[in-house]
Amino acid sequence: MTETQGNSEHPENQENQENQEKRQSRSARRGIAHLVCGRRAKWVVLVLWLAVLFLTAPFAQKLTDAQDNDAASWLPGSAESTQVLEISENFRPEQIPAVVVYARDSGLTAQDRAAIAEDVAELKQLTDHGIRGAETRGPVFDREADPRAAQVQVPITMDEKGWERIAPAVDSIRDVVDEGGGPAVHITGPGGTSADFAEAFEGIDSTLLLSAMTVVIVMLLLTYRSPTLLLVPLIAVIVALFTAQAFIYLLAEHGGLTVNGQSAGILTVLVFGAGTDYALLLVARYREELRRHEDRHEAMALALHRAGPAVIASGATVVLSMLVLLAAEMNSTRGLGPVAAIGVAVGLLAMLTLFPALLVICGRWIFWPVIPHLGTENPDKRGVWARMGRRIAHRPRMVWAVTATALAVCSLGMIQMRAEGLSNADAFTDKPDSITGQEVSEQYFPAGSGDPLVIVSNQAQAVQVGRTVAETRGVVPDSLGLPPGTKPSYDGKVLFEATMTAPADSEAAKQTVERVRDAVHAVPDADAQVGGGTAALLDMDKATTHDNIVIIPLVLVVVLLILCALLRALIAPLLLVGTVILSFAAALGISALAFRHLFDYAGESTDFPLFVFVFLVALGIDYNIFLTTRIREEATHQGTRPGVVTGLAATGAVITSAGLVLAGTFAALGTLPMVAFAEIGFAVALGVLLDTFIVRSVLVTALFLDAGPKVWWPHRLAREDGGAAAVPEAEEGVAERGG
Numbered sequence: 001m002t003e004t005q006g007n008s009e010h011p012e013n014q015e016n017q018e019n020q021e022k023r024q025s026r027s028a029r030r031g032i033a034h035l036v037c038g039r040r041a042k043w044v045v046l047v048l049w050l051a052v053l054f055l056t057a058p059f060a061q062k063l064t065d066a067q068d069n070d071a072a073s074w075l076p077g078s079a080e081s082t083q084v085l086e087i088s089e090n091f092r093p094e095q096i097p098a099v100v101v102y103a104r105d106s107g108l109t110a111q112d113r114a115a116i117a118e119d120v121a122e123l124k125q126l127t128d129h130g131i132r133g134a135e136t137r138g139p140v141f142d143r144e145a146d147p148r149a150a151q152v153q154v155p156i157t158m159d160e161k162g163w164e165r166i167a168p169a170v171d172s173i174r175d176v177v178d179e180g181g182g183p184a185v186h187i188t189g190p191g192g193t194s195a196d197f198a199e200a201f202e203g204i205d206s207t208l209l210l211s212a213m214t215v216v217i218v219m220l221l222l223t224y225r226s227p228t229l230l231l232v233p234l235i236a237v238i239v240a241l242f243t244a245q246a247f248i249y250l251l252a253e254h255g256g257l258t259v260n261g262q263s264a265g266i267l268t269v270l271v272f273g274a275g276t277d278y279a280l281l282l283v284a285r286y287r288e289e290l291r292r293h294e295d296r297h298e299a300m301a302l303a304l305h306r307a308g309p310a311v312i313a314s315g316a317t318v319v320l321s322m323l324v325l326l327a328a329e330m331n332s333t334r335g336l337g338p339v340a341a342i343g344v345a346v347g348l349l350a351m352l353t354l355f356p357a358l359l360v361i362c363g364r365w366i367f368w369p370v371i372p373h374l375g376t377e378n379p380d381k382r383g384v385w386a387r388m389g390r391r392i393a394h395r396p397r398m399v400w401a402v403t404a405t406a407l408a409v410c411s412l413g414m415i416q417m418r419a420e421g422l423s424n425a426d427a428f429t430d431k432p433d434s435i436t437g438q439e440v441s442e443q444y445f446p447a448g449s450g451d452p453l454v455i456v457s458n459q460a461q462a463v464q465v466g467r468t469v470a471e472t473r474g475v476v477p478d479s480l481g482l483p484p485g486t487k488p489s490y491d492g493k494v495l496f497e498a499t500m501t502a503p504a505d506s507e508a509a510k511q512t513v514e515r516v517r518d519a520v521h522a523v524p525d526a527d528a529q530v531g532g533g534t535a536a537l538l539d540m541d542k543a544t545t546h547d548n549i550v551i552i553p554l555v556l557v558v559v560l561l562i563l564c565a566l567l568r569a570l571i572a573p574l575l576l577v578g579t580v581i582l583s584f585a586a587a588l589g590i591s592a593l594a595f596r597h598l599f600d601y602a603g604e605s606t607d608f609p610l611f612v613f614v615f616l617v618a619l620g621i622d623y624n625i626f627l628t629t630r631i632r633e634e635a636t637h638q639g640t641r642p643g644v645v646t647g648l649a650a651t652g653a654v655i656t657s658a659g660l661v662l663a664g665t666f667a668a669l670g671t672l673p674m675v676a677f678a679e680i681g682f683a684v685a686l687g688v689l690l691d692t693f694i695v696r697s698v699l700v701t702a703l704f705l706d707a708g709p710k711v712w713w714p715h716r717l718a719r720e721d722g723g724a725a726a727v728p729e730a731e732e733g734v735a736e737r738g739g
Helices: 003-006 013-031 032-037 039-061 080-088 110-125 161-177 188-201 204-224 231-252 263-290 296-327 329-353 354-360 384-392 396-416 431-443 458-468 507-520 531-568 571-597 608-638 641-671 673-710 723-736
Strands: 095-103 137-141 148-156 183-190 453-458 493-500 529-532
Touching: 003 095, 003 396, 032 039, 032 296, 032 354, 032 531, 032 723, 039 354, 080 183, 080 453, 080 493, 080 529, 080 531, 095 110, 095 137, 095 161, 095 188, 095 431, 110 137, 110 148, 148 161, 148 431, 161 183, 161 188, 183 188, 183 431, 188 431, 204 231, 204 263, 204 641, 231 263, 231 354, 263 296, 263 329, 263 354, 263 571, 263 641, 296 329, 296 354, 329 354, 354 431, 384 608, 384 641, 384 673, 396 453, 396 571, 431 453, 453 458, 453 507, 453 531, 458 493, 507 529, 507 531, 507 608, 529 531, 531 571, 531 608, 571 673, 608 641, 608 673
Parallel strands: none
Antiparallel strands: 095 148, 095 183, 137 148, 453 493, 453 529
16 A cells, blocks of 8 residues: 555545645734745845844954953853962063073074074064063073073063964064074964964954855755755855844943854854754745745745744754853853854844745745746655655664664763863864974973963962972972062062973873962962963863763753753653764764874863763754654644654755755864864764764654654643554555565
């Protein structure tokens, strides 16, 4: 018995379906959907969005200027290192040293030393780009007799514009110390490394915009096979991105919102990825309705009426999940929450208003050369996803058991994960000069030189605190001193620095910070605190651990509540959340193996699991929402099990296309020369592909087929009759088509 024959034997079901479609059509004509795509309303929507774009475009271009990339924008607000950073501003302007390293293995000649002295004299005259040349320290030689290397430290002011001028400042220093045939010269230390990070972030918005746009164009061409149709979602997404950037800029300037290079870059990827996903779903439903209705306005109203709840639920899931990041201790993570939420919310609004209006204005010809004419058959009914659904219906329990086991095995790769933070040397995909300079410096000087501990204590106990620090293991005993240009005391407190024996970004240095903190905290009435670059890394690790524990469960609760409200069930949401968690674990496992054995990355940043989880759960659940809402819609008039097969057939192609687009946009993060971004992009792209091709199409389908009507408990659909009878029909349909 074929599906057509099966349906013809149930005329009452067909009549109920036709009556339901008529009611939905009348509801759509009277509802909000018609206000977006009506004959006059579509022009009003277009004019309103053009006005918004005209007003916001100038502000969108200023978002880069509003970025705050100084240390405080990344550090946890309550951390000891953040407090030391704030206190130290009373002693001197916030500054970091650029360390110039001169080295010659055979020993510095008299001519080399004279040239270094000339460089130092010239460096002391520099004042541009925040350089505090008068406070230049050095040269310091590695040894008194026959020195082989020398260090010179040049302070650079890091105020609100410090991040913008750090790279030009280092370039100015480089112009002075250019080796010119003398000893090897490198610029390293916090200043040199920060300059390389700044250059890596430079142009991040335009780089990601072009990369994401290229991915979207290619995928839309492959999906629609229409050179005209791809322009409509692309225009809507770009308008949404500019509008979101403008709102975020205004909040950053006047509302206290913190925006840095990381959140601005992820904003571009999210708006392009999520916005295009929503567009693909709406186009697929609109194309279905165009084959049933002659009036394109009515077709779009019905498409919005039927697909709108799924799109809104998907967008709400992402928005609320991003807002959960406000519970984070890390300032950078907390700032990302509202930035990403605003981007997705604006993208959702544009895709539900501007995008449908543009499609209706253009008419059917926009689908050229495959125009969906009235009465033509929907090709999805005989596509690969329809055949897959019927095959899974044979043995759904075996299918989901094997699939879940395979994903669980993949998740075992997580034992290879090293989310303990990345050192400066491991943070770049290439090897900039600051890293080379750091390696050279460590050959001749204490590894922690150039990035010292910063200790603040009460003046009365300063001598005792200094003695305690000097006696702590891991500290160079004779390195304590008052930095040049620093006030001897301020408001009863003193500030001094100490050099560590281990590299400042190493685990050994973090352990030294722990020991120094324990020691100085024990000094009575000293009120001593320890900060500096290494202390900041340690505090960030602790804050990220807290954020993982707090945010991950909150995101799961948000997702579960939204699914329960959307599906009006409990079993189905629990199954969906479980599949997403399994997909996340598998993505982490495979990614960890790839990072170790394919890309040869040293490790992952401490916030890597958190970001991957939030993006995968919030975005990966989209495809389950798109599928299960369609299954529920079909289950109301043909039963759950046949509804599963029909839902997969109807949504398979569009969800696959959406997954490829989203995976491609996140993979665009790999174009940045920074390991942390490349790892997040790879893991999220992989997880999205797993969700698209394995979890949604196989695992969820098999689970729903196996559970049957019970999946909707406690809704009345869980008590439906006759749903199981559709499975044998599906099997016969497969047999008649050759298996």
